[in-house]
Amino acid sequence: MPDVRLNSSQGKWVLLTTILGSSMAMLDSTVVNVALPRIGEDLNADLADLQWTVNAYMLTLAGLILLGGSLGDRYGRRRIFVIGVIWFAGASLLCGIAPNAAVLICARALQGVGGALLTPGSLALIQASFHPDDRGRAVGLWSGLGGIGAAVGPFLGGWLVGGPGWRWIFFLNIPLALLCVPIAARYVPESADGQSHGRFDVLGAALGASALALVTYALIEAQTGSLKVALSATAGVAAGAAFVWVERRRPDPMLPLGIFASRQFTAVNLVTLCVYAAFGGFFFLFALQLQVVAGYSPLEAGTALLPTTALMLIFSARSGALATTIGPRIPLTVGPLLCAAAMLLMLRVGEGANYLTDVLPAVLVMGTGMVTLVAPLTATVLASVDASRAGLASGINNAAARVAGLIAVAALPLVAGMGPEAYRSASAFDASFDRAMPICAAVLVAGSVLAFTFVRRPPDDCQRPARRTHCSLTTPPLEAAPKRGNTS
The missing domain is CATH 1.20.1250.20 (MFS general substrate transporter like domains)
Known part of the structure; x- marks a missing residue:
């Protein structure tokens, strides 16, 4: 049974690291939109590039978030959370030094992978670590303090974009990760679901993400009217149908x-x-x-x-x-x-x-x-x-x-x-x-x-x-x- 008490020193460190981890993903989902005009100007990007700057992150995050939670249950919630934080920070560094729109878009997709690992893990760590008597209050503090971060995020992002530059909205994640990872390694107890079994639905995750990517590409590039767009739309629909077929027949489906x-x-x-x-x-x-x-x-x-x-x-x-x-x-x-x-x-x-x-x-x-x-x-x-x-x-x-x-x-x-x-x-x-x-x-x-x-x-x-x-x-x-x- 989880036995960390909220008023203990360990409890406060556990709460802090989960707030830091979830704040990284939350900040990026709110401040990037503010930076888009400056990104477009600096990287000579067109509207499609700006759409992909937002969507590349959402694509991998949406496609993998259910799988990320399952990985934590199987291999350890702290381990997957820490991997997610490190991955997210590394991708953020790549976003910050991106020399062109193509590199930025690829880095944003990698950020989404990290987000899919750390986002479900932050709350799961609270549920798995705290004593049942303290769990409700811990979740409330996690959500409330995270809410303050969400409120400050756009203000901070706007200040960074208008001051040091848009690249600093990504560099900001690096010190957060450097603070978060050691705290998690030292104070957060490891936990896993001992009854978790079966194979991971990698095929389902791949088909779902592929369907989303192909349909998104077709919509963003539709104005070109090219054959590639039509083929992408058709392939996206086919991948979506295959995803449904696979999920119906797998014994342990992702969905x-x-x-x-x-x-x-x-x-x-x-x-x-x-x-x-x-x-x-x-x-x-x-x-x-x-x-x-x-x-x-x-x-x-x-x-x-x-x-x-x-x-x-x-x-x-x-x-x-x-x-x-x-x-x-x-x-x-x-x-x-x-x-x-x-x-x-x-x-x-x-x-x-x-x-x-x-x-x-x-x-x-x-x-x-x-x-x-x-x-x-x-x-x-x-x-x-x-x-x-x-x-x-x-x-x-x-x-x-x-x-x-x-x-x-x-x-x-x-x-x-x-x-x-x-x-x-x-x-x-x-x-x-x-x-x-x-x-x-x-x-x-x-x-x-x-x-x-x-x-x-x-x-x-x-x-x-x-x-x-x-x-x-x-x-x-x-x-x-x-x-x-x-x-x-």
Whole structure:
């Protein structure tokens, strides 16, 4: 039984190293968008290169995150977590010294591999290390302190981009890793799942990642109209079908398709796809819009969404409690509608936009919508399956959100008619942004309709709680699988 107490010296070190590790991945998911205009200018990159700078990371992370959690269960959670931190830091160094866009994109893909190893491991270490009486408080502190990091991240990233330069948003991960790894090696107890058995679903992971990569490539390069694009799209669909076929027949699949027999679980994941597709497309374009069109500095663009993060940090626990009282259907219906209204308010953000009158109202409505929907969404995912599959269900939901963002970043510029050089022209980018925001709003409305139609209140005897604090803007929180024989 885990016996580390939170108020002990060891407990504090364990908590610190998990926060440092998860903060590395969280920072990169929030600050890179702010740096895109400077990256494009410095590396002479076109819009497709900027899309790949974001998507290469999300591609490997989304494709491998479920496998990363399984590796930790089998070979040791601390070992895989430390490998992930070292891998992530090494890839970050390569990102920082990248001489051109091609090297940066490859390095970002390697970062995603490291992220897939360390992201599920940070929470799993808390669940596996702390005494059951302290575990809930440890998770709350991990999430809350990580939330503060998420709030500071865009501000810090904007300052680095506008000051020392965009390369320092990647170099920042190196001292974090140098601090994290020795602490983990000395203070974090090793743990593994003794009942873990069977072969790893390497084929399933490869097929899933290949399908995502091929479809993403086809969407980003679609404007060229080349034969290669058509072949990539066809191969991507074929790889996706092969992935489903393999997962149906493997005894130990990475993605057990039987979990989707739960109508509630399937419905909430469809809502997740809609919501996080809209968020992914919006966050990719919004930082560009503020800098290219409105003339904001990287620091100003990085802090523009700070009120949204603050609202989630302060009110997500209350939102989760309200959803427990009234059920998830209303929050998951109303939340996306509020976010859709915020997308339409973003149409006011144009050339010379004033933050207080043009940007802040939309940001506050966006934050209110996200507060309303994120905690109930997570709680409903966990409540829709047996408690023993909570970790798997949360991992699938988190991966679904990342896949949605990946596809949105690839597809939205295409649908909005953005050319390869659109971000170099304020007028051209502004016109495309004005076409993109109603599309994001429509996707959110579709998510709201799905929630109203299919989401129902969990059974009264369901004891799976919502995460107490959450303020990541890009993905729902992960939930580690409960320890066998313990209550959590």
